[in-house]
Amino acid sequence: MPRLLVCTDSYPPQLNGVSVVTAAMVTGLSARGWECAVLAPAYPPALTAPLSQPVTLRHVALPSRSLPAYPDVRLVWPPLRHARQIVRDFRPDVVHCATEFTVGWAGLRAARAYDVPVVTTHHTDFSRYCDAYGVPFLRPVVQRWLGRFHRRAHHTIAPSAAVERTRRAMHVGHTTVWGGGVDTTHFSPRHFSLLSRHRYAMGADFNFLHVGRLAPEKNVEFVLDAFAHLRNRFRDRRLRLIIAGAGPSERRLRERAGDDVMFLGAVDRERDLPALYASADGFVTASETETLGLVVLEAMASGLPVVACHAAGVGEHLDHARNGLAFAPGDMSGCVSAMSRLVADASLHERLRAGARAAAESMSTDRALDQLDALLRTVVGAAAVSYESSPSPLVMTPAR
Structure with a gap:
């Protein structure tokens, strides 16, 4: 041995x-x-x-x-x-x-x-x-x-x-x-749960999810700003951003966030995270430093359409308009536009859900x-x- x-x-x-x-x-x-x-x-x-x-x-x-x-x-x-x-x-x-x-x-x-x-x-x-x-x-x-x-x-x-x-x-x-x-059994669309949507007060809203360490290199401020712009575009829609994770930037991020942003802190990876992924409507991240982007793969495995920065390791498994929507580093308008497309285009949303799961199954x-x-x-x-x-x-x- x-x-x-x-x-x-x-x-x-x-x-x-x-x-x-x-x-x-x-x-x-x-x-x-x-x-x-x-x-x-x-x-x-x-x-x-x-x-x-x-x-x-x-x-x-x-x-x-x-x-x-x-x-x-x-x-x-x-x-x-x-x-x-x-x-x-x-x-x-x-x-x-x-x-x-x-x-x-x-x-x-x-x-x-x-x-x-x-x-x-x-x-x-x-x-x-x-x-x-x-x-x-x-x-x-x-x-x-x-x-x-x-x-x-x-x-x-x-x-x-x-x-x-x-x-x-x-x-x-x-x-x-x-x-x-990525563990495609642990993270899977089958973990979708109406109970989880109720638990996290998702309701009938379109809920974007961000999962990761709350630290400067993760660029979470960018995500908060993009969501604020998105809310201005869709004043007649109920939109929410859910942030799962903890870290040294958490207090500053909470102070910066609007009323439609929910911070969950650290989420139990074994018991709660799979259902959280599968029950949300879209995933968004703006990190430019990922060598792999494990949370992006987990979101894809959960059948969650991804909006992400096309940089470093994430860019290698994010196929624009097939399993997610990409934007260039620092491109705020590109990020907001991608998030808007997910909210407004139900058929695109469903195609990306299927494409995300298929991509994860190959990894x-x-x-x-x-x-x-x-x-x-x-x-x-x-x-x-x-x-x-x-x-x-x-x-x-x-x-x-």
């Missing part, structure tokens, strides 16, 4: 795209014959983020502290000692570093010390966050940091072709595009996990051949 050690700075119960994909990876690979161990931050008992934690045979939870401006984010002091210990004791065949922060870096260094092959994933292009946080001058520094991290791996996973091109520009070789897919999680299983086994096999050709047998002592 091959062994996989996952080193990540974000894991359940924390809720975000990285933790969701990483947890699905652990669960899916365990079902495919892998013995998995996880090195991740410890989360306080008070954190009740609605994301179940996959069961692993070995899960090392590292002492952590919250980021002052963003309590859900946990910071771990560079845990090289813990990483070396679990590599030495668990004896993984491959180490997967899902993040580039302290836990990911420790996993990378420990794996290299013991000559274990390393696979990294470039989930988030943090260099693109620099503009959103008002420090654009740091973008080249962050890019160099990311490039250095991934160049030290045996193989890098890119969530989209756009990310792969960026990695290659940084001279990161051995890259494979793998986005993790199922099961298919993606089969691909990942094959990739990791190839990496392990290549490393074994390399070790066999070495004049010295492999032993679990740190490499010099």
